[in-house]
Amino acid sequence: MELDRNMLLYLYRTMTTIRHFEERGIPETGQRGMSGSVHSSAGQEAVPTGICAHLTNEDYIGSTHRGHGHCIAKGVDPKLMMAELFGRVTGPNKGKGGSMHIADMSKGMLGTNGVVAASVPLAVGAALTSKLRRLGRVAVAFFGDGGANQGVLHECMNLASVWKLPVIFCCENNGYAESTPVEYALSTARVADRAAGYDMPGVHVDGMDVFDVFEAAGQAVQRARAGEGPSLLECRTYRYYGHTVFDNPLSYRTQEEQDYWRGRDPLLLFRERVAPGGLVSIDELDFMDLEAQELMEDAIRFADESPLPALEEIYEDVYVDYPLDLMRRGINLEV
Amino acid sequence: MAVKSVIEAVREAMREEMRRDERVFVMGEDVGWRGGVFLATQGFIEEFGEARVIDTPLAEASIMGIALGASFRGLHPIAEVEFADFVWPTVNQLIGEAARVCYGTDGKLNAPMTIRIPYGGGIRGGLYHSQSVEAYFFHTPGLKVVAPATPYDAKGLLKASIRDNNPVVFLEHKKTYRLVRGEVPEDDYVLPIGRAEVKRAGSSITLVSYGLMLHYCLEAAEQLAAEGVAQVEVVDLRTLRPLDTATVLESVKKTGKLLIVHEDNITGGVGSEIAALAADAAFDYLDAPITRLCGPDVPTMPFAQTLEDAYMPNTHKIAEALRTLAAY
Ligand SMILES: Cc1ncc(C[n+]2csc(CCOP(=O)(O)OP(=O)(O)O)c2C)c(N)n1
Ligand SMILES: [Mg+2]
Numbered sequence: 001m002e003l004d005r006n007m008l009l010y011l012y013r014t015m016t017t018i019r020h021f022e023e024r025g026i027p028e029t030g031q032r033g034m035s036g037s038v039h040s041s042a043g044q045e046a047v048p049t050g051i052c053a054h055l056t057n058e059d060y061i062g063s064t065h066r067g068h069g070h071c072i073a074k075g076v077d078p079k080l081m082m083a084e085l086f087g088r089v090t091g092p093n094k095g096k097g098g099s100m101h102i103a104d105m106s107k108g109m110l111g112t113n114g115v116v117a118a119s120v121p122l123a124v125g126a127a128l129t130s131k132l133r134r135l136g137r138v139a140v141a142f143f144g145d146g147g148a149n150q151g152v153l154h155e156c157m158n159l160a161s162v163w164k165l166p167v168i169f170c171c172e173n174n175g176y177a178e179s180t181p182v183e184y185a186l187s188t189a190r191v192a193d194r195a196a197g198y199d200m201p202g203v204h205v206d207g208m209d210v211f212d213v214f215e216a217a218g219q220a221v222q223r224a225r226a227g228e229g230p231s232l233l234e235c236r237t238y239r240y241y242g243h244t245v246f247d248n249p250l251s252y253r254t255q256e257e258q259d260y261w262r263g264r265d266p267l268l269l270f271r272e273r274v275a276p277g278g279l280v281s282i283d284e285l286d287f288m289d290l291e292a293q294e295l296m297e298d299a300i301r302f303a304d305e306s307p308l309p310a311l312e313e314i315y316e317d318v319y320v321d322y323p324l325d326l327m328r329r330g331i332n333l334e335v
Numbered sequence: 336m337a338v339k340s341v342i343e344a345v346r347e348a349m350r351e352e353m354r355r356d357e358r359v360f361v362m363g364e365d366v367g368w369r370g371g372v373f374l375a376t377q378g379f380i381e382e383f384g385e386a387r388v389i390d391t392p393l394a395e396a397s398i399m400g401i402a403l404g405a406s407f408r409g410l411h412p413i414a415e416v417e418f419a420d421f422v423w424p425t426v427n428q429l430i431g432e433a434a435r436v437c438y439g440t441d442g443k444l445n446a447p448m449t450i451r452i453p454y455g456g457g458i459r460g461g462l463y464h465s466q467s468v469e470a471y472f473f474h475t476p477g478l479k480v481v482a483p484a485t486p487y488d489a490k491g492l493l494k495a496s497i498r499d500n501n502p503v504v505f506l507e508h509k510k511t512y513r514l515v516r517g518e519v520p521e522d523d524y525v526l527p528i529g530r531a532e533v534k535r536a537g538s539s540i541t542l543v544s545y546g547l548m549l550h551y552c553l554e555a556a557e558q559l560a561a562e563g564v565a566q567v568e569v570v571d572l573r574t575l576r577p578l579d580t581a582t583v584l585e586s587v588k589k590t591g592k593l594l595i596v597h598e599d600n601i602t603g604g605v606g607s608e609i610a611a612l613a614a615d616a617a618f619d620y621l622d623a624p625i626t627r628l629c630g631p632d633v634p635t636m637p638f639a640q641t642l643e644d645a646y647m648p649n650t651h652k653i654a655e656a657l658r659t660l661a662a663y
Contacts, residue, residue, distance in 0.1 A: 033459060033640070034459055034640070036458060036459040036460045036461070036464065037459075037460055037461045037463065037464055037638075065463075084638075087638050087639030087640050087641075087642075088639070089639075093638075094639075095637075095638060095639035095642070096462075096637040096638055096639060096642065097461070097462060097638055098461040098462065098638030098639075099461075100461060100462065100463055101461070101462050101463075101638070114420070114461075114462060114463025114464070115420070115421060115423075115463060116393055116421075117393075146392070146393040147393065149392035149393050149394050150393060150394055150424075151394060151396055151397065151424070152424075177364070177392075177393050178364065178365045178369065178372070179365050179368065179369035180364065180365055180369075180390060180392070180393075184390065184392075185391075185392035185393070186392075251369070252368065252369060308639055308640065308641040309637070309639045309641055309642050310641070311641060311642070311645045313637075313639075313642060314631060314633055314637060314642050314645050314646060315631070315633065318632070318633055318634060327631075327632055
């Protein structure tokens with residue numbers, strides 16, 4: 001596959017930004033006592049990167065609880081995301097949402113989502129809008145191997161196929177749903193096998209290889225844009241850390257397995273694949289790592305300097321329009 | 336007596352019931368080899384095997400529906416929902432089916448199932464790991480709803496729930512799991528569902544609560560006693576449905592003042608029903624307006640620490656409300 005220099009730089013920059021966000025940002029949330037609901041996507045960077053490279057700000061994605069990578073790949077500003085993780089008013093959700101509710105409509109980001117598979121119908125709804133209003137936009141519904149077993153996903157795959165909606169069902173299969181191995185929970189050998197039941201293409205790719213993801217995603221997006229309907233794309237990947245920071249992954253998976261996947265690191269694979277071609281140099285890649293590192297320091301500083309929401313904010317945005325004096329004030333807000 | 340945490344009490348109750356009655360089994364996400372997200376079923380799969388400790392795929396609607404179906408034919412399932420916030424896919428099975436089955440079949444079918452749900456905030460869990468869900472189930476005839484606050488009550492009431500021949504929604508405040516410790520007898524005991532308990536006797540104000548808030552209420556009551564402001568009687572509901580109206584009314588008639596505290600949203604919450612009850616049945620005894628201190632009417636727990644702290648009732652806020660009532 002021929003990719004131009006700009007695309008190569010873009011892919012690597014996106015992946016290293018995600019990696020640095022997770023590696024640097026998540027421990028910082030811990031230091032601020034706010035890590036209760038963050039999930040690291042370190043190891044899975046190639047998936048959102050390879051997919052969102054085909055999307056514009058007009059296209060939509062629905063994301064998951066492990067959604068930082070989706071946000072960054074879709075163009076959400078990591079500084080603002082960091083502020084959201086710290087619960088600050090400068091976050092995309094004014095600190096009310098946290099890691100699992102980052103939404104940015106200017107980027108077509110419909111939201112990370114703490115309820116497994118709950119964002120799938122939202123993405124399908126966005127695809128329906130695109131079709132009905134002839135907008136030419138596509139939507140990507142991200143979900144995990146655990147999410148693959150939720151009923152709502154199956155209803156959505158059926159509907160999207162019947163209606164020929166411009167949607168890509170993207171399963172990030174990282175091998176586990178919390179501690180449950182995918183082999184235990186899945187009736188088929190692969191998630192992609194299920195596409196047959198809904199009469200759509202089902203493709204399984206190496207989710208550690210951004211080029212593999214990029215190519216398969218390109219076909220699915222093209223098919224969607226051409227009005228030919230949905231696709232199911234399964235990307236086999238791995239999360240480097242526990243389900244959350246409180247989870248010890250070695251209680252359900254082996255060190256050897258972890259080492260194997262770390263040896264297939266998406267950034268490393270990129271370097272191995274690209275360097276010999278000479279389109280971009282190792283120095284350039286190193287420099288982008290440095291830039292990402294600096295960006296995170298900025299982001300942390302920015303988040304720390306941003307204010308926490310004022311108490312009255314608690315009643316803001318419950319409705320689009322609702323007289324505040326009719327809101328029931330259950331409690332004295334002062335602590 | 337050994338001192339145990341709430342989560343240990345929950346674990347012990349299930350283990351004892353599974354040893355006692357082979358019809359009892361547990362199912363849910365990660366309940367097996369992992370022992371559950373809060374380790375409520377730690378060691379169970381080793382003791383009882385995969386047939387009675389069932390790891391399920393991620394599919395709440397099916398977990399609940401299958402547990403319900405299994406309960407029709409003589410088994411006593413305990414279905415675990417990882418967090419209360421993920422109970423919504425099961426609502427059709429719980430409210431639409433389980434609650435109605437006995438009534439709708441003229442008693443030919445019944446559903447001896449227990450649904451364990453960790454709920455509640457104060458843990459920096461944000462939108463998806465903090466919710467109080469009791470009002471939805473409290474509203475639903477046909478379900479029993481239990482919400483213990485102490486290890487002793489948790490064990491005795493969970494054992495009763497498992498033995499109960501009706502669907503019981505068993506609500507465990509996740510912040511109490513490791514925070515609250517108390518004496519728990521080793522021997523087999525069962526507490527009656529539907530009985531509140533006066534956790535602190537007093538004469539000047541009745542304070543009604545349940546779950547985590549019960550502990551803040553007890554602290555606030557101690558504060559007011561120390562200040563010499565009031566002797567507060569604290570009633571722990573323990574069961575929300577059926578509601579022990581007699582214990583609440585008896586206390587209100589004695590004190591003449593009522594404060595109800597819960598973390599769940601104020602409108603249409605358990606407190607609304609208790610307030611109505613007191614207005615109906617103890618009107619002549621009341622010396623002050625019935626007061627509620629509850630979570631504000633916002634759709635979920637906001638993530639930012641300032642807003643979560645604003646949302647949560649705490650000892651300080653409760654003491655303030657009690658002082659106002661005492662001065663009335
Ligand atoms: C409906 C629902 N049930 C349970 C949970 C608790 N939970 C959070 S993530 C998770 C596992 C998800 O696994 P998977 O879809 O494979 O995504 P991964 O965490 O591997 O990225 C579970 C069970 C939830 N968030 N939502
Ligand atoms: Mg997974």
